[in-house]
Amino acid sequence: MNDARCDSVHESVNTNELRCVDVAVIGAGISGLAVADQLIRAGLSVSVLEARARLGGRLLGSPLDLGASWFWPGEHRVMALTQRLAVDIFEQYRTGDALIDDIAGVQRYPGNPIDVPAHRIAGGTSALAAALTAQLPSGTLHLQQPVHEITSDRHIATRDYVWQAHHVVIALPPALAVHAITLPPELPPELIDVAARTPVWMGDSVKVVAHFNEPFWRRDGLAGAAMSRRGPLTEVHDMSGPGGEPAALFGFAPAASMHADIEKDIRKQLIRMFGTRASDPIGVLIQDWSREQWTMPPGTQGLPDYAMFGHPRYQQPALEGRLHWSSTETARTYAGHIEGALEAAERTVASIAGSSFITT
Ligand SMILES: Cc1cc2nc3c(=O)[nH]c(=O)nc-3n(C[C@H](O)[C@H](O)[C@H](O)COP(=O)(O)OP(=O)(O)OC[C@H]3O[C@@H](n4cnc5c(N)ncnc54)[C@H](O)[C@@H]3O)c2cc1C
Structure with a gap:
């Protein structure tokens, strides 16, 4: 040097x-x-x-990502870096039906048109x-x-x-x-x-991660993917680790929708979409990037x-x-x-x- x-x-x-x-x-x-x-x-x-x-x-976050989660096919620099550093990767879970949540109610959409093929990093992108x-x-x-x-x-x-x-x-x-x-x-x-x-x-986004004991939605034939016009989460994806462990769903919400009781509204939305088994998460993490000074x-x-x-x-x-x-x-x-x-x-x-x- x-x-x-x-x-x-x-x-x-x-x-x-x-x-x-x-x-x-x-x-x-x-x-x-x-x-x-x-x-x-x-x-x-x-x-x-x-x-x-x-x-x-x-x-940010390990193993539950509070910032970036995915990299996509064709992003060869990220792939090369994971290989050089011997960081394990796995595929985004996409199997099953998706959900659409709007004023007509929650509808099940056959197949999963929401998630695209993507790679994840074991232990989180951090x-x-x-x-x-x-x-x-x-x-x-x-x-x-x-x-x-x-x-x-x-x-x-x-x-x-x-x-x-x-x-x-x-x-x-x-x-x-x-x-x-x-x-x-x-x-x-x-x-x-x-x-x-x-x-x-993504500086004006909020990322929400709901951590569960198991990926129960998979047993119901759901991919964990959802779009919502009612919110607070506008979209939801499976964010479980390899083999479903740890089990988690994540969603994005606009920073402008944040208020003191937002977690209550998010929990209600998850139950509305994924049923009563979503009522008892180990935890709900809310990362509001718009409030990050750095x-x-x-x-x-x-x-x-x-x-x-x-x-x-x-x-x-x-x-x-x-x-x-x-x-x-x-x-x-x-x-x-x-x-x-x-x-x-x-x-x-x-x-x-x-x-x-x-x-x-
Ligand atoms: C919620 C969310 C989800 C995302 N999802 C994805 C995804 O799935 N896939 C994807 O590819 N990308 C995603 N991204 C984007 C991805 O995270 C970024 O592209 C990437 O991390 C940017 O890296 P960077 O080094 O350019 O900037 P940053 O990660 O922002 O690094 C900048 C660094 O500078 C530091 N800093 C700031 N000011 C100062 C100062 N004055 N002095 C010293 N240090 C300072 C900061 O603390 C920070 O550590 C997402 C981002 C967010 C927020």
């Missing part, structure tokens, strides 16, 4: 706390972790600076982030270090420290970066505008313009080639998905590896 030499020190930073690396990655979601892993394997020194007390970002982190040398990941400033000469200020880096990677949703981080003033206004208008994928910046709910995903401004590094955008929202393909986060990481790594700013 190379030891980066610090350039001249910015006057506003405390020199006692200055830490120098080739690359500072902001955010320990799957994209930031993938960038760090690949650059470290290429011989660079990397620090990953993470605001939360945990890694994984929008990959197991992928954990396995990737286990590859990193100790001391790479710095938790509870929210970045609040990046200066023109690439000093990166967190809660406790200042880093200096040859390259800085912004591996968090662009709208959150422009909200929470003071960025170098020479970044083009058009770039800041694009970032501020880029929606945060995912969803205030005032960005309902941003409409998904055409901002993968915007050309994100494909070229800024700040003379030294500041890179690497969250799933910046990917040109599969933006929003884990696959997109890995695509963005791949572009970032190629750009840094091809740069003349890395000293050896």
